[in-house]
Amino acid sequence: xxxxxxxxxxxxxxLGTAQYxxxxxxxxxxxxxxxxxxxxxxxxxxxxxxxxxKFWSMIQSxxxxxxxxxxxxHTVKEAVLxxxxxxxxxxxxWIKLEVIGNHDTxxxxxxxxxxxxxxxxxxxxxxxxxxxxxxxxxDRLLGAGCExxxxxxxxxGSAMGPLNIHALRSLRGHxxxxxxxxxxxxxxxxxxxxxxxxxxxxxxxNTAVAKARDPAAMAGAFAKATEAGYAAYHAGxxxxxxxxxxxxxxxxxxxxx
Amino acid sequence: xxxxVNGEPHEIAAHDxxxxxxxxxxxxxxxxxxxxxxxxxxxxxxxxxxxxxxxVEILTPRQGG
Numbered sequence: 335x336x337x338x339x340x341x342x343x344x345x346x347x348x349l350g351t352a353q354y355x356x357x358x359x360x361x362x363x364x365x366x367x368x369x370x371x372x373x374x375x376x377x378x379x380x381x382x383x384x385x386x387x388k389f390w391s392m393i394q395s396x397x398x399x400x401x402x403x404x405x406x407x408h409t410v411k412e413a414v415l416x417x418x419x420x421x422x423x424x425x426x427x428w429i430k431l432e433v434i435g436n437h438d439t440x441x442x443x444x445x446x447x448x449x450x451x452x453x454x455x456x457x458x459x460x461x462x463x464x465x466x467x468x469x470x471x472x473d474r475l476l477g478a479g480c481e482x483x484x485x486x487x488x489x490x491g492s493a494m495g496p497l498n499i500h501a502l503r504s505l506r507g508h509x510x511x512x513x514x515x516x517x518x519x520x521x522x523x524x525x526x527x528x529x530x531x532x533x534x535x536x537x538x539x540n541t542a543v544a545k546a547r548d549p550a551a552m553a554g555a556f557a558k559a560t561e562a563g564y565a566a567y568h569a570g571x572x573x574x575x576x577x578x579x580x581x582x583x584x585x586x587x588x589x590x591x
Numbered sequence: 592x593x594x595x596v597n598g599e600p601h602e603i604a605a606h607d608x609x610x611x612x613x614x615x616x617x618x619x620x621x622x623x624x625x626x627x628x629x630x631x632x633x634x635x636x637x638x639x640x641x642x643x644x645x646x647v648e649i650l651t652p653r654q655g656g
Binding site for chain 1: 596597598615616617618619620621622623624625628629630632633648649650651652653654655656
């Protein structure tokens with residue numbers, strides 16, 4: 335079972351709540367995904383508006399764990415303040431920490447990320463850092479108090495799938511006991527299976543499900559692929575070989591000449 | 592006094608953050624607030640005095656990835 339800061343989680347798929355065609359479709363996708371953790375954000379409210387209340391009431395009705403994010407933050411100060419505001423509203427010390435370093439790639443500013451993670455863990459937060467696949471950054475984040483790491487496998491929303499298998503494999507190999515969730519860049523269920531086959535603990539998805547023609551069906555497909563990849567990794571996969579090896583026994587084969 | 596609320600200038604009569612939310616009809620139950628870049632928890636708002644030129648952020652839950 336997946337362990338996230340002491341919480342036992344059955345599903346290995348975390349799902350974002352943005353970009354769905356409607357709240358009804360979002361609810362359906364959450365249901366078919368089987369996810370127990372959904373991500374949310376904080377944004378400015380309009381005067382006289384109750385947009386946040388409507389959304390939050392719907393989310394609360396689903397009885398899932400909520401993982402607030404700091405999406406869109408570009409500095410340590412912004413990210414820390416957003417996390418503090420999220421804790422005040424959502425009443426959780428979980429935070430998906432994003433500190434964006436580049437507008438085009440949305441890759442994290444890993445230096446600011448480590449600093450923000452240190453500040454937030456000291457303040458009692460349980461930080462889920464959105465990071466690159468860099469080993470040293472992983473090491474620094476663990477040193478900052480993170481118990482979970484969330485490496486990207488490609489830029490957010492790109493749907494490119496794992497771009498650097500070697501880096502992901504290195505991360506898994508160097509930190510075999512750290513819970514790692516691949517976050518960002520997955521486009522299709524085979525990508526989810528591929529990263530889970532490397533031994534990752536879970537995946538976090540949003541765009542690939544929300545922008546599918548049928549988000550609910552795609553959420554189900556990702557859930558199956560994620561579980562298949564996880565099971566395959568733990569079943570011990572056959573490594574590729576350079577020569578053919580017959581699967582049918584050679585001994586006992588009839589000789590007709 | 593003149594304040595900046597969610598990036599927009601507002602002329603308001605309220606002297607504390609709790610009163611400002613009522614005056615501007617932010618009547619949602621799930622609000623997060625910050626004053627000049629510092630968190631103001633919900634229970635602290637009545638005691639949070641406002642001054643000319645203060646910057647107030649009022650956030651609510653929204654979809655996120």
